[in-house]
Amino acid sequence: MPADRLKSLEKRTRYDPHEVEGRVFARWEEAGIFHPEPEGSAGENYSIAVPPPNVTGVLHMGHALNGSIQDACIRLARMRGRRTKWIFGTDHAGIGTQVKVEEALAADGVTKEDLGREKFEERVWRWREEHGSLITEQYKRLGASLDYEDERFTMDEAYARAVLEVFVRLHEKGVVYRDNYMVNWDPGTRSAISDLEVEQKQVEDSLYLVDYPLESGSGSLTIATVRPETILADTAIAVNPADDRYSRLIGETAILPLVGRRLEVIADEYVDPEFGTGALKITPGHDPNDFEIGRSHGLEEISVIGEDGRLTDAAPERFRGMPVDEARKAVVAALREEGLVSGTQPYVHDVPHSHRSGMRIEPLISLQWFCDMTELARPAIEVVEEGKVRFHPDSPWTGVYLRWLREIRPWCISRQLWWGHQIPAWYRGDEVHVGMEPPDGDGWERDPDVLDTWFSSALWPFATLGWPEDTPEYGAFYPTDVLSTARDIIFLWVARMVMFGIEFTGEPPFTDVPIHSVIQAPDGRRMSKSLGTGIDPLDEIESHGADALRFGLLAMSSTQDVRYSPQRVKQGEDLANKLWNASRLILLGAAEDASPSAAAAETIEDRWIVSRLERTTREASELLDGFHFSPAALRLYEVFWSEICDWYLELAKPRLYSGDNAGVSAVLLHALERVLVLLHPVMPFATEEIWSYLPGERGLLAVAPWPEPDESLLDTEAERQLGQVIEAVTELRSYRDAVGAKASADIPGRLHADGYDDASRGQIARLARFSFMPEEHENGDVLATLPIPGGAVQVLPSEAFDPEEGEKKLTAKRDQLRGEIERGEKKLANKGFVQKAPPEVVEEERRKLEEYRRALERLGS
């Protein structure tokens, strides 16, 4: 490296992410290390498929956290020398994208119907061209080492073929079928949606009591309903067979008000005699429960509410065409006119709403495509039970996953949209053709519906790699290793990927599923644009740097939801800066020809830091391998900041600045090199930048080898000895502070303690700013005796402080020691403790008690 390059560090006392990040990222891209050649087997290689962001989306905190997690995994694997691919791509996001484009059209006063389907789809593709690259650039800003050269999109031709092939094959197996069935109709998007896209919301309604006259003329039956407009589609009345009030009426007939239809009174266990009047109107066309009851009793299914949310021709003429809300009022008014409403009461209950449009779900019977999940679920349950797919943390997510799969229900997969994978089914009269290609002959019409976006997402880990073709990419990278996500899409996506992966490839698509926090706004609310609670990761990168955001997100995240913590990001920013400055100290101070070497350790502190680095290496590897990202980040922070900076660098300075600095330079460089390596998965930019200043010819840190901990470098004795030095220095500093000693003045004293070599004694004196007299030195009274490990320091009089001030400190210290002694004695006097506690615990108690007694003795009373 040119000497002036190193020299340039002298004045750069701040780490500047802006100056560094773009440049470093360009080096990675130019080196092509994010794009692996498709060689070797998936077992040797390492891959992760990114949860595809919506094509029109922008990076939010969830992406940023998950990106930080996945990138840490990917970078770790890459440094371990594995061929590594982080599969990149975007999702067409059916409804979301269609709605956005429709909104844009609306601004010009155009509807999609004005354009027609073909033109509309063109419009969406153009939209994608214009907006699709945004999130790619944002991932790059984060430092994500995705394989950008091999980007996929769920509407790409090859991917789309895979989707249709899956549909066709499942149809051949009879798993996918078309049926008239009760669906969740979303009047907002005018489409059916799946159960998972429905959310329950509490709603205040009125419960109406309505009298249905009996045909026999002997009175009436009173039912309770919150949806009087659906009365028009009633086809029976049900009562509990064990309900004495009504059992005699079973088999009788009631007359449906306003309509005049004859309704049989049927018996069904489902009816709760305690609720309402104990008599339930049955509306198979507009209520999921009634639908089930209706089917089991063979009742007629009448639909009075259409897909447009208005009453159909099946309703009496005066109500036809009315929107549901209006129809409700009209029906109630009509019933009142006939004197059939015998009461109303306010009623609060949960009502299904569309997750997408927010509108109240209209349950209705509709001809839709469904996917029966029971056969697919079985092996997906097994692989998790057998530990072939593991959730992290295991609890509660394994249980959550299994419970859902064990009670899985059919999945409505058709959507009444234009943007998506159009269902490969053609109809001609009663004929149905399902296949990859249109049928021969005239008069066939293709099903206008598209597939649920999650249907195509379920193929993501293998369709991105070229399945169903046996491509080199598929061979080299499938199955993938890790799937990282938040808990909200375990059912929507994770479980379905496992099911489809096993069904079509014979193998689960990944092995480890870390489930990370959902990041909430600092005030505990959901982070959301509409609430104004969102924090833009790009803003955070702009003001603190990508490394800072990555560190902060990893440090604040855990297994449960967390509030966004700006302090953690600040901590990351400070860490990057500290790293930068410690590096300047080492790089500018090290001997010119020095290179990193643990073997160069010559003093206790050298051996100590070398040993600590090996332990830290082991710890960091274990924590990252166990998907414990927050402890890993915080542990590395602590070791670097406290052990390396606060202690080792300070201990090393005298030798570094002496003429004989070869050994210490080598150890300092070793420590720096190791820290950069260990921190790289978390803070890739700053570490890569500093790495380029290390001596010697070296490639990118991003592909530098991740170290295996070297047991032979562990040095328990050095760790013990330096631990004593640290304790002694801290004790003496504390005294200095208590007596108000001038910061610049040394305090004279005498060191009487065992277990310190001359070098350590010198270090203690220097760091604590004491000057130790020779033991035989006589210089007036001893003002205080300060216990340190292995002995004590006698404080001698000086100008540096007022000894009176020290008395308070010493008294407090004595009190503290007496307290400790009392506690220890009490514990050891407890026979139960001595007899039942593990011997090493008792022994440790005894040792500590002795130590405290000796310390108190030295302190005097």
Add this chain to the structure above:
RNA sequence: GGGCGCGUAGCUCAGUGGGAGAGCGCUCGCCUCACACGCGAGAGGUCGCUGGUUCGAACCCAGCCGCGCCCACCA
């Protein structure tokens, strides 16, 4: 209705059987030749409440009080 989780320092959160931790904030002292985005020294918590198990409980068990999430077909 069922299930899961949370309640620890002023704030945000770790810790899951043997003496209460981090970052930020706060107090005091320092521009000590890497860093004032810094250095040193501190203050601050009966670990939601009540019982129980244990020689020993923030940690295990039960109940209670608050808060949250997921699932669910009582009109």
